[in-house]
Amino acid sequence: MWKYVKALEYPINIKKKDIRMAxxxxxxxxxxxxxxxxxxxxxxxxxxxxxxxxxxLLTDIGTEEFLRLCYxxxxxxxxxxxxxxxx
Amino acid sequence: xxxxxxxQFYPYSIDNNYPNNYYQNMMKNTSNLxxxxxxVFNGFMxxxxxxxxxxxxxxxxxxxxxxxxxxxxxxxxxxxxxxxxTDLNLYLDVNPNDTTxxxxxxxxxxxxxxxTKMFEEKYGPLTIESGNKTNTWQWIQTPWPWEVQK
Numbered sequence: 001m002w003k004y005v006k007a008l009e010y011p012i013n014i015k016k017k018d019i020r021m022a023x024x025x026x027x028x029x030x031x032x033x034x035x036x037x038x039x040x041x042x043x044x045x046x047x048x049x050x051x052x053x054x055x056x057l058l059t060d061i062g063t064e065e066f067l068r069l070c071y072x073x074x075x076x077x078x079x080x081x082x083x084x085x086x087x
Numbered sequence: 088x089x090x091x092x093x094x095q096f097y098p099y100s101i102d103n104n105y106p107n108n109y110y111q112n113m114m115k116n117t118s119n120l121x122x123x124x125x126x127v128f129n130g131f132m133x134x135x136x137x138x139x140x141x142x143x144x145x146x147x148x149x150x151x152x153x154x155x156x157x158x159x160x161x162x163x164x165x166x167x168x169x170x171x172x173t174d175l176n177l178y179l180d181v182n183p184n185d186t187t188x189x190x191x192x193x194x195x196x197x198x199x200x201x202x203t204k205m206f207e208e209k210y211g212p213l214t215i216e217s218g219n220k221t222n223t224w225q226w227i228q229t230p231w232p233w234e235v236q237k
Contacts, residue, residue: 006213008232009170010131011152011163056180064173 002066009067039065127195131167136174161206165213168199 030036042062049055130136132149154160175192182188207217211229219225 003214006229006232007162010166013153053181060176060180
C-alpha cells in the first residue's frame, strides 16, 4: 500500500538553472538503472526471498527507492530545475 | 521436504537466515550505536546514522540546507527523524535482536509522531489520514513539495 506524505525526504534549494544537470537527473529518475526500475526490481524480487530477513529487507529497500519518486526528492529537483530553465 | 527441494537451487540453510550470520558479521562494528539526540541531525546530514558504516568521499563535507522560514525548520526536523527511523528500520531488519536499536527506534518514532502533530496543527495535514481541522478542505490548500517557495 502506498501512503503519500506531503513533504520531501531532504530539503532542496535550487539556486540556478542547469539543463544538463536536469538531463542527468532524469535518467537517474526513470532511466533503465534509475530509481523507478530499481524499486520495482526490489519489490518483485522479494516474493522469491526464502528467509524472513530478506523479505523484510527487500520490502524496505524497495520502498526506500520508491520514496525517492514519491517524496519527489529527485522529481522535485528536475521539475524545479526545468521550471527555472524555461522561465 | 520443501527445504530439501529449495536447497538444490539455494545452497544456504533457510532456518538460519543466510550462512555464517552473513549480515551480522558485516555489521558487527555497529554494536555501539549512537544514542544521543544530536546524532539524529548529524546522521540526516551525512545520509548515514551509523558512524562506523560511514565512508566519507575524499574531503566531501555535507552542505547544510538553507532554512529561512519556521515551517522549513520544523519540516527539516521532521525529515531528520524520518531519515533516522528509516535507517534504523533497515538495520533492525538484519539485526532483529538488538534491543538498544529497538529502544532507539521506539524513542525516535515517538518524537516523530509528536513533531508531526506539532507541524500539522500549524501548517495543515501531511498525510490524508491526519484529518481536516478547518471547515475548508486543507489538503488542496497547503503547498506541494515541488512548488518553489518564495
